[in-house]
Amino acid sequence: xxxxxxxxxxxxxxxxxxxxxxxxxxxxxxxxxxxxxxxxxxxxxxxxxxxxxxxxxxxxxxxxxxxxxxxxxxxxxxxxxxxxxxxxxxxxxxxxxxxxxxxxxxxxxxxxxxxxxxxxxxxxxxxxxxxxxxxxxxxxxxxxxxxxxxxxxxxxxxxxxxxxxxxxxxxxxxxxxxxxxxxxxxxxxxxxxxxxxxxxxxxxxxxxxxxxxxxxxxxxxxxxxxxxxxxxxxxxxxxxxxxxxxxxxxxxxxxx
Numbered sequence: 001x002x003x004x005x006x007x008x009x010x011x012x013x014x015x016x017x018x019x020x021x022x023x024x025x026x027x028x029x030x031x032x033x034x035x036x037x038x039x040x041x042x043x044x045x046x047x048x049x050x051x052x053x054x055x056x057x058x059x060x061x062x063x064x065x066x067x068x069x070x071x072x073x074x075x076x077x078x079x080x081x082x083x084x085x086x087x088x089x090x091x092x093x094x095x096x097x098x099x100x101x102x103x104x105x106x107x108x109x110x111x112x113x114x115x116x117x118x119x120x121x122x123x124x125x126x127x128x129x130x131x132x133x134x135x136x137x138x139x140x141x142x143x144x145x146x147x148x149x150x151x152x153x154x155x156x157x158x159x160x161x162x163x164x165x166x167x168x169x170x171x172x173x174x175x176x177x178x179x180x181x182x183x184x185x186x187x188x189x190x191x192x193x194x195x196x197x198x199x200x201x202x203x204x205x206x207x208x209x210x211x212x213x214x215x216x217x218x219x220x221x222x223x224x225x226x227x228x229x230x231x232x233x234x235x236x237x238x239x240x241x242x243x244x245x246x247x248x249x250x251x252x253x254x255x256x
Contacts, residue, residue, distance in 0.1 A: 011185070012051065012072065012074040012075050012078055013078070014177075014179060014182070014185040015050065015051065015075075015177070015185060015187075016051040016053075016078050016082070017179050017182065018157070018177045018178075018179050018185060019157060019178075019179070019180060019231075019233075020053060020157070021157065021227070021231050021233055022155060022156055022157045022158070022239060022244060023112075023113075023144075023245070024057075024227075025216070025219060025224070025227055026214045026215070026216070026218075026219075026239060026243070026244060026245055027112070027144050027245045027247070028054055028057060028112070028144070029219075030144075030212055030214055030247050031054070031110055031112065031142050031144050031247065032057075032058060032061065032062070034140055034142045034247070034249045035058075035062075035064070035108050035110070035140065035142065036062060037140070038107065038108065038139070038140070040107070041064060041107035041108055041139075042064065042065060042107055043064065043065045043066075043067065043105075043106045043107050044058065044064050044065070044066050044067070044106065044107060044108045044109065044110065045066075045067050045069070045098075045101070045106045045108070045109040045110070045131065045134060045135075046058070046066055046067070046068040046069070046109075046110050046112075047069055047109060047110065047111045047114060047127065047131060048069070048070055048071075048111055048112065048113070048114035049068035049069060049070050049075075049076075049079060049090070050070060050072070050075045050079070050113075051075050051078040051079050051082065051083070052068060052075075052076075052078070052079030052080075052082070052083035052088070052090065053083070054110070054112050055068040055079070055083070055085075055088050055090075056079075056083035056085055056088065059085045059087040059088050060085070063087075064087065064107075065087050065088075065089070066087060066088045066089070067089050067091060067101065067106065068088050068089065068090050068091070069090075069091045069092070069093045069098065070090075070091075070092065070093065071092070071093055071094065071096075073092055076090050076091075076092055096123065096126055096127050096130060097130065098130050098131075098133075098134050101134040102134070103133055103134065104133075104134070104135070104136050104137065104255075105134055105136065106134050106135055106136065106139070107135075107136055107139050108135070108139050108140045108141070108142070109131045109134070109135055109139070109140075109141045109142070110141075110142045110143075110144070111127070111131070111141075111142075111143050111144070112143075112144040112145075113144065113145055113146070114127070114143075114145075115127075115143065115145055115192060115197070116145045116146055116160075116175075116189040116190060116192065117187070117189045117190070118190065119170075119172075119190055121170060121192075121196065121200070124192075124196075124200060125200045125203065125204065128141075128200055128201065128204045128206075129204050132204050132205055132206065132252055135252045136252070137252055137253065137254045137255045138251060138252065138253070138254050139251070139252050140249055140250070140251055141201075141206060141249075141250050141251075141252065142247060142248070142249050142250075143197060143247065143248040143250075144245060144246075144247050145192075145197075145245065145246060146160045146175070146189075146244065146245055146246075147213060147242075147243050147244055147245050147246040148167075148191060148192060148193050148194060148246070149194070149243075149246075150238075150242050150243060150244055151165075151167055151173065151191065152164060152165060153238050153242050153244075154237055154238060155237055155238055155239050155242075155244045156178075156235050156236050156237045156239060157177065157178050158175060158176060158177045158178060158244075159175070159176050160173065160175040160176075160189070161173045161174070161175070161191070162174075167191035168191070169191070169192075169193060169196070170190055170191065170192060171190065171191045172188060172189075172190055172191075173188075173189060173190065173191050174186055174187065174188055174189075175187040175188075175189055194211065194246060197246075197248050198211075198248075201248065201250050205252065205253070206250035206251060206252060206253075207250065207251055207252075207253045208249075208250060208251040209248060209249070209250045210248070210249045210250070211246065211247070211248055212246070212247040212248075212249065213243035213245070213246050213247075214243060214245070214247075215239060215240060215241060215242065215243050216236060216239050216240045217240060217241075
């Protein structure tokens with residue numbers, strides 16, 4: 001079982017159709033919060049932007065300019081068609097390189113659900129190192145991935161891994177995304193423990209690493225009610241008590 005190929009048109013379109021209300025509520029909300037803490041930020045890198053859902057929401061809610069990059073031409077075609085925005089620059093990348101971005105030039109970076117789809121630890125480190133290169137000193141890097149400690153737990157919109165199975169370091173596992181009026185989209189990703197993220201972030205040079213694991217109990221009641229009304233959705237499951245995602249916020253230190 002290999003990694004999911006988002007370069008296949010059918011997979012890209014099914015992924016775009018997935019209702020990411022859970023990712024919005026317990027993922028992107030906290031990613032954006034971590035980014036806007038610096039009022040002087042102007043340009044943000046969205047590494048592995050996929051169909052552009054995160055970049056578009058960020059552009060709509062802030063004054064930030066976003067460089068949104070992905071290795072999938074099919075994903076970027078969907079992003080450009082459905083989520084074109086004057087503040088977003090969609091770019092195709094190869095070999096994990098950001099060759100068109102200068103050293104120490106962007107004010108923040110995010111990588112949402114990128115590393116769970118990355119098979120090799122060495123490649124994860126290479127991507128982190130490239131992101132570190134383009135970040136300005138004292139700028140944040142925010143990672144959002146599914147929570148390895150919640151593997152096998154059924155959430156309202158997805159399940160990552162088989163219930164009762166213990167996955168080893170870097171082991172391949174399947175994820176089921178529930179899509180309305182369609183069969184589940186089955187993705188193939190990899191089981192990376194929290195220690196791996198902490199280890200590689202430190203190894204690359206990031207500091208002040210903060211780990212965040214929100215549940216629905218961390219969302220104010222009024223805010224959650226507004227989300228439910230807006231999306232006509234309240235079929236929550238285990239996300240009340242088990243965190244479906246984990247975030248890492250780290251900082252590129254000031255240069256000496």
